[in-house]
Amino acid sequence: MRVYIGTYTGPKSRGIYIAAFNLVSGRLGRPTLAASTPSPSFLALHPKLPVLYAVGETSQLGPNKEGAVSAFRIEAQSGELTFLNREPSGGRGPCHLSVDSGGKWVLVANYSSGSIAVLPVEPDGRLGAARTIMQHHGSSVNAKRQAGAHAHFITTDPSDSFVLACDLGLDKVLVYRFDRLTGALTPNIPGAAVLEAGSGPRHLAFRPDGRRVYVVSEMASTVTAFDYDPERGALHQFQTVSTIPRDFGGDNIAAEVAVHPSGKFLYASNRGHDTIAVFRIDPATGMLTPVEYQSSWGKTPRHFAIDPTGRWLLAANQDSDRIVVFRINQRSGRLRPTGQVVDVGAPACVLFSAPKL
Numbered sequence: 327m328r329v330y331i332g333t334y335t336g337p338k339s340r341g342i343y344i345a346a347f348n349l350v351s352g353r354l355g356r357p358t359l360a361a362s363t364p365s366p367s368f369l370a371l372h373p374k375l376p377v378l379y380a381v382g383e384t385s386q387l388g389p390n391k392e393g394a395v396s397a398f399r400i401e402a403q404s405g406e407l408t409f410l411n412r413e414p415s416g417g418r419g420p421c422h423l424s425v426d427s428g429g430k431w432v433l434v435a436n437y438s439s440g441s442i443a444v445l446p447v448e449p450d451g452r453l454g455a456a457r458t459i460m461q462h463h464g465s466s467v468n469a470k471r472q473a474g475a476h477a478h479f480i481t482t483d484p485s486d487s488f489v490l491a492c493d494l495g496l497d498k499v500l501v502y503r504f505d506r507l508t509g510a511l512t513p514n515i516p517g518a519a520v521l522e523a524g525s526g527p528r529h530l531a532f533r534p535d536g537r538r539v540y541v542v543s544e545m546a547s548t549v550t551a552f553d554y555d556p557e558r559g560a561l562h563q564f565q566t567v568s569t570i571p572r573d574f575g576g577d578n579i580a581a582e583v584a585v586h587p588s589g590k591f592l593y594a595s596n597r598g599h600d601t602i603a604v605f606r607i608d609p610a611t612g613m614l615t616p617v618e619y620q621s622s623w624g625k626t627p628r629h630f631a632i633d634p635t636g637r638w639l640l641a642a643n644q645d646s647d648r649i650v651v652f653r654i655n656q657r658s659g660r661l662r663p664t665g666q667v668v669d670v671g672a673p674a675c676v677l678f679s680a681p682k683l
Contacts, residue, residue, distance in 0.1 A: 382396060431444050499527055519541075593639065634680070
């Protein structure tokens, strides 16, 4: 198994790194540079081709000061990355991207400009110019952080019928109908799920059955649970829980959220408290119950990833320049540090990848 690590480029990082990961022992090898590229803070894999996509979280790449999305071919033997092409992201400060299940479209969220875009994928994995760009409008109660729209996450639902986009600036998860043939987005009815004012929704995760969605809110340090209607693209809120313990009095902003492949557990990262919060998911109701708050063994766990077998979690501690490996207890969901720690500058995204033959 390979692990790709997206970073913020700077004194200790030059782009995307690759490391070998042993699914049996949990051993993570020493990362080496796979591709030099500016601030690839989020990565995504093509579902069928040996191609990796990365945002360039900067506003200085495109012809109109836009950010960009880059495509890289994954070399079969080494896993190293060969640059294919780069396209403008349709806005400033792209921070998240995903690929539809058919591998025909790359979807991008642009934080600074509050826009989302859909880019076509060519037969060899290269990107075409954006077919659709949707500009979000509005604001919310935090004058400093929510004076305008800030798209932070975008994904298709499991059927590729709808697109869901978290907007931190609007306190909304916007929902669009998605045309898989043309890449067009049309505002859905209902058009959004509205979270508590000042929450700052950041990322979301579907439960494997596709019927429940969990949204982590950066500013409120919460996870909000929704029932999801796949026929209408509608979200119905039923619970909100804190990602930090009640007795914590410091500053915290939540970051990533993920559901265990079994659907039994949910994980969310805290920057400030510097922990991974673990929750048990009730199989019948989808309700969350806190299990533990495990130290991330570093500072500012911006992102983490669970391997496909569900046995290991890798936490990317951005401000301490380290990836830490945890073993997942299959019965309780609890995390146990393995002692495996590797150094990489400003890690922002961890992506597991099985070699494609």
